[in-house]
Amino acid sequence: MKIIKSVGKENIAHVYxxxxxxxxxxxxxxxxxxxxxxxxxxxxxxxxxxxxxKCLMCDAGKYYDGRMSKEAIISQIEYMILKRFPDRNIPVKKFKIQFARMGEPAFNLDVLEVLKELPNLYNAPGLIPSISTIGPKNSEYFFDKIFNIKEDLYKNGKFQLQISIHTTNINKRDELIPIKKLSFTEISQIAEKFVKENDRKITLNFIVLENYPIEPNVIAKYFDPNNFFIKLTPLNPTSNAIKNKLKNSVSSSTDIRIKDLLEEFDYLNYESVVSFGNPEENNIGSNCGQYITNN
Ligand code: SF4
Known part of the structure; x- marks a missing residue:
């Protein structure tokens, strides 16, 4: 791999x-x-x-030119690790590798091979791989394999699975994520098998958008609080979000809609978190859904 460009700020973030x-x-x-x-x-x-x-809020969907090989995926990790830890010993307490920049991970089975390989490549006691998915239809095979890898290599909270559904309204979910997806019932069934004692719960992720309802009662109907953890995030400033006229319905993590939602989740026994990142990351372009190459 040849690096063409990097942008960023020391101590905050870099995009390569x-x-x-x-x-x-x-x-x-x-x-x-x-x-x-x-x-x-x-x-x-x-x-x-x-x-x-081609999710409406994400710039990665502007084009599609195929799957990356296992080697191409690992080359990204190698570049960032060897720059800072050339001896492959990584003494970081919480070292996350998120499969979440360009491309839905469930569409590439080489992701499974990368997950198997990581512990052989690095001495990283704090490693937590994190798969972030929109839950495409018919991806049960992918989740079965991920489950086996988690049980073999990443037990006891060393693995994170995030499923982004963004809204509890089925039609709005289809509008925002315009491919066939697992139903809420199917996601719930995957979680029943996936989450074992001492594991992290599956993160159910929502971008808090205007006109895209998040109804705690609907969540409670399908998603067991023993298996799911709720995450609320802002809409990041992607060019597709602007083009598709999507709007944040909250301006900060202390907004009243967020406060009300957190109270309702608490009442329904869900653990929840509001994840508003460092605003500097929006300028750098390192936040979720941002893709700087064509901007
Ligand atoms: S949000 Fe994920 S699945 Fe949707 S277009 Fe972006 S990379 Fe693809």
């Missing part, structure tokens, strides 16, 4: 643009400022060249 076989690849790293890298370090890598899902 690389080239593999004449195809563009984007990946990012971020720190949890003001904590130092030894406390928390997050790598966010791509699995596809672009993305065929």
């Amino acid at each position: 643009i690389g080239n593999i076989d004449n195809k563009v690849i984007e990946f990012a790293e971020s720190l949890d400022y003001p904590k130092d890298i030894y406390e928390k370090w997050v790598l966010t890598i791509s699995c596809l060249y672009g993305c065929p899902a």
Whole structure:
């Protein structure tokens, strides 16, 4: 892989643009400022060249040019790790590798091979791989395999699975994520099998948008609070979000809609978190859904 460009700010985040076989690849790293890298370090890598899902809020869907090989996925991780820890010993307490930049991970089975390989490549006691998915239809095979890998290599809270549904309204979910997806019942059935004692619960992720309802009672009907953890995030400033006229319905993590939702989730026995990142990351372009190559 050849690095074409990098943008970022020390102690906050960097985005790297690389080239593999004449195809563009984007990946990012971020720190949890003001904590130092030894406390928390997050790598966010791509699995596809672009993305065929074309979610309305995400710039990765502007084009699609195929799956990345296992080697292409690992080359992103290698680049960021060897820059900082050339001996492959990574003494970071919370070291996350998120499969979440460009491309839905469930569309690429090489992601499974990468997950199997990571513990052989690095001495990283704090490693937590994190798969972030929109839950495409017929991806039960992918989740079965992920489950086996988690049980073999990443037990006791060392693995994170995030499923982004964004709204409890089925038609609005189809509008925002315009591919066939697992139903809420199917997601719930996957979780029944997936979450074992001492595991992290599955994160159910929602961008808090205007006109896209998040109804705690609907969530409670389908998603067991023993298996799911709720995450609320803002809409990041992607060019597709602007083009598709999507609007944040909250301006900060203390907004009244957020406060009301958190209270209702608490009442329904859900653990929940509001994840508003460092605003500087929006300028750098390292936040979820952002893709800087064409901007
Ligand atoms: S949000 Fe994920 S699945 Fe949707 S277009 Fe972006 S990368 Fe693809």
